[in-house]
Amino acid sequence: MKPVVILVGADKGGVGKTTIARTLLDYLAARNTSARAFDSEFPRGALKRFHPNVTEIVDLETAADQIKVIDTLSSSDVKVSVVDVRAGLLLDTLKTFAEVGFFDLVNAGEFNFILFHVLGPSIASLEEIAEIRPYNDGRDYLLVKNFINETSFFEWNPELRKRYSKLAKEAVEVTITKLNEMAFEHAELAGVPFSAFVANKTMDGQPANNSLVLRGYVRSWMNQVTSEYDRIGLIDRLSDRGVTSRAA
Amino acid sequence: MVTSLHGRAGKTLLARALVDYFILSGGRLYIFDTDAVERGLHVLFPSAAHVVDLAIVRDQMALFDTLANPSSEMRVVDVAHHSLTKFFELLRNTDFILEAQSHDIIPVIFYIPDGKADSFEAGIVLRDGFPDCRFIVVENDFFKEPKRNVREGSAYKELRAHKQRFVMPKLVEGVVDALEDRNLSISDFMRQPILSSGETLVPSRLPDIPDIGVELRGWVFRIFQEIHRVITGLAPNDGHPNPITGA
Numbered sequence: 164m165k166p167v168v169i170l171v172g173a174d175k176g177g178v179g180k181t182t183i184a185r186t187l188l189d190y191l192a193a194r195n196t197s198a199r200a201f202d203s204e205f206p207r208g209a210l211k212r213f214h215p216n217v218t219e220i221v222d223l224e225t226a227a228d229q230i231k232v233i234d235t236l237s238s239s240d241v242k243v244s245v246v247d248v249r250a251g252l253l254l255d256t257l258k259t260f261a262e263v264g265f266f267d268l269v270n271a272g273e274f275n276f277i278l279f280h281v282l283g284p285s286i287a288s289l290e291e292i293a294e295i296r297p298y299n300d301g302r303d304y305l306l307v308k309n310f311i312n313e314t315s316f317f318e319w320n321p322e323l324r325k326r327y328s329k330l331a332k333e334a335v336e337v338t339i340t341k342l343n344e345m346a347f348e349h350a351e352l353a354g355v356p357f358s359a360f361v362a363n364k365t366m367d368g369q370p371a372n373n374s375l376v377l378r379g380y381v382r383s384w385m386n387q388v389t390s391e392y393d394r395i396g397l398i399d400r401l402s403d404r405g406v407t408s409r410a411a
Numbered sequence: 412m413v414t415s416l417h418g419r420a421g422k423t424l425l426a427r428a429l430v431d432y433f434i435l436s437g438g439r440l441y442i443f444d445t446d447a448v449e450r451g452l453h454v455l456f457p458s459a460a461h462v463v464d465l466a467i468v469r470d471q472m473a474l475f476d477t478l479a480n481p482s483s484e485m486r487v488v489d490v491a492h493h494s495l496t497k498f499f500e501l502l503r504n505t506d507f508i509l510e511a512q513s514h515d516i517i518p519v520i521f522y523i524p525d526g527k528a529d530s531f532e533a534g535i536v537l538r539d540g541f542p543d544c545r546f547i548v549v550e551n552d553f554f555k556e557p558k559r560n561v562r563e564g565s566a567y568k569e570l571r572a573h574k575q576r577f578v579m580p581k582l583v584e585g586v587v588d589a590l591e592d593r594n595l596s597i598s599d600f601m602r603q604p605i606l607s608s609g610e611t612l613v614p615s616r617l618p619d620i621p622d623i624g625v626e627l628r629g630w631v632f633r634i635f636q637e638i639h640r641v642i643t644g645l646a647p648n649d650g651h652p653n654p655i656t657g658a
Binding site for chain 2: 374375380
């Protein structure tokens with residue numbers, strides 16, 4: 164399998180980008196696909212707390228760390244790299260990757276590239292889609308609507324809805340339903356992957372003391388997320404097998 | 412879990428009898444009332460019964476996390492008819508039954524059909540939806556025999572044929588009045604000595620009806636006998652000892 168980079172980014176914070184990255188790591192593990200992760204919330208990290216063994220904290224604004232990510236793509240045994248891009252840095256990160264020739268290598272068939280663009284409900288998101296599109300010509304561009312806080316995504320404004328539909332034409336929409344806040348908070352506090360929270364285990368596999376009810380909420384939510392990732396054929400997209408459905 | 416599709420089916424009365432039976436058995440118990448408005452069971456056991464509003468996540472946790480807790484208490488839940496759907500949705504989504512069974516907790520549904528067709532249909536849906544729960548059909552003869560079209564329905568026939576049953580003893584008017592007193596504790600009443608006349612020391616709060624003490628005691632004996640029969644008949648599925656009888 165070719166090395167593949169999954170970039171998870173957003174134009175602003177608070178849209179659930181790290182949450183999405185966490186679900187990706189759980190999903191890939193459940194599908195027996197080894198993955199490593201780069202957490203660009205330098206220096207403290209956000210993702211690393213939940214998946215410490217597979218996550219490295221990087222500062223993608225420095226050349227050294229850009230090299231660390233890209234240069235190790237071919238050499239690493241682990242073929243899938245999930246990059247949790249710092250909020251607001253998505254466009255800059257894409258520009259940087261372009262500058263160092265990453266996209267040339269993708270076009271040459273050396274690597275695969277999938278972009279999870281986690282949307283916010285504001286107009287700024289729309290503008291970002293417009294700017295990001297050129298980087299995603301012909302590649303897997305996944306627009307993620309993460310329904311935290313009962314957000315609505317442009318549905319209420321016909322003008323914005325039209326703009327969004329046009330921009331999103333070649334993208335694939337991924338819908339993540341709302342997870343109950345208390346369940347999310349407890350899962351966060353537990354500091355373990357969602358799958359471990361549901362299994363009621365601590366990070367080192369010991370029995371934990373999580374609420375049965377909250378575990379149920381997280382389990383149902385993870386089932387919904389899993390069916391979405393199944394529906395878009397994420398595993399096939401990793402190895403380029405979903406080529407014909409790029410515009411789906 | 413004491414359940415019915417409609418209100419006024421006798422749920423709280425049955426739940427109350429179960430609680431008093433377990434109190435007299437000397438056990439500790441968890442008591443939950445899911446009717447946040449009427450609080451019928453809570454009114455009868457104000458210090459022991461917890462009211463939970465299933466619309467609130469924190470209350471859902473108080474209920475189901477406790478019910479699944481590995482400990483030896485008996486657990487009685489009065490499932491308000493208007494929270495029936497929500498209760499079983501949560502039961503399913505939390506995978507409660509699996510967790511309960513892993514802690515040797517036996518889930519039992521007492522279902523009280525009334526005379527209406529949908530009440531029989533709901534009973535079948537419940538029974539079939541949770542095959543890992545013991546399901547006991549409660550006969551409450553307060554309800555007249557349903558209309559013929561209902562009796563000809565498959566749901567009615569299936570529930571009538573269901574083997575595990577619980578028969579609520581007939582209630583005469585004096586006993587109904589006595590039981591309506593929220594300050595009457597059945598377990599306290601049953602602990603009172605019986606006089607040679609067969610009467611108990613009649614607390615002044617009992618209705619002024621001849622032999623009311625005898626009638627009430629008789630009713631309680633009958634319902635306790637029925638509870639005992641049903642509870643001791645709940646054989647665990649997996650060879651573990653029955654937590655009540657130790658067998």
